[in-house]
Amino acid sequence: MKTDEEYRRELTREQYLVARKKGTEPAFSGKYWNNHEEGLYRCVCCGNPLFESDTKYESGTGWPSFSAPIAQDNVKTEADDSYGMTRVEVMCSQCDAHLGHVFEDGPKPTGLRYCMNSASLNFEKKT
Numbered sequence: 001m002k003t004d005e006e007y008r009r010e011l012t013r014e015q016y017l018v019a020r021k022k023g024t025e026p027a028f029s030g031k032y033w034n035n036h037e038e039g040l041y042r043c044v045c046c047g048n049p050l051f052e053s054d055t056k057y058e059s060g061t062g063w064p065s066f067s068a069p070i071a072q073d074n075v076k077t078e079a080d081d082s083y084g085m086t087r088v089e090v091m092c093s094q095c096d097a098h099l100g101h102v103f104e105d106g107p108k109p110t111g112l113r114y115c116m117n118s119a120s121l122n123f124e125k126k127t
Contacts, residue, residue, distance in 0.1 A: 019044055098117075100116035
């Protein structure tokens with residue numbers, strides 16, 4: 001686990017505000033919302049593998065959306081009642097980075113939409 005100061009030095013301002021301070025990037029502004037390349041999405045803070053491109057889909061929300069994580073153990077969730085809404089926050093299970101939220105309006109077979117922030121992810125293109 002790194003200190004807050006180490007994260008502040010290593011991440012961009014936007015990455016730090018989203019991943020470490022639970023911020024949200026504006027819709028349709030992140031670098032991965034419209035990415036269609038094959039590959040792997042990792043946590044920007046620790047490199048934990050989170051999502052594969054074959055579970056990414058167009059949700060129309062303006063954020064990268066996935067139907068499932070690589071492994072359920074790679075993410076963790078908790079209730080989020082901020083901003084007058086009740087949501088389920090998704091975090092990296094290794095470093096507690098804020099990734100986004102999960103909703104129950106996704107495609108089959110999971111029915112889930114993991115709505116993630118590009119700023120919390122690093123994409124590794126499949127070679």
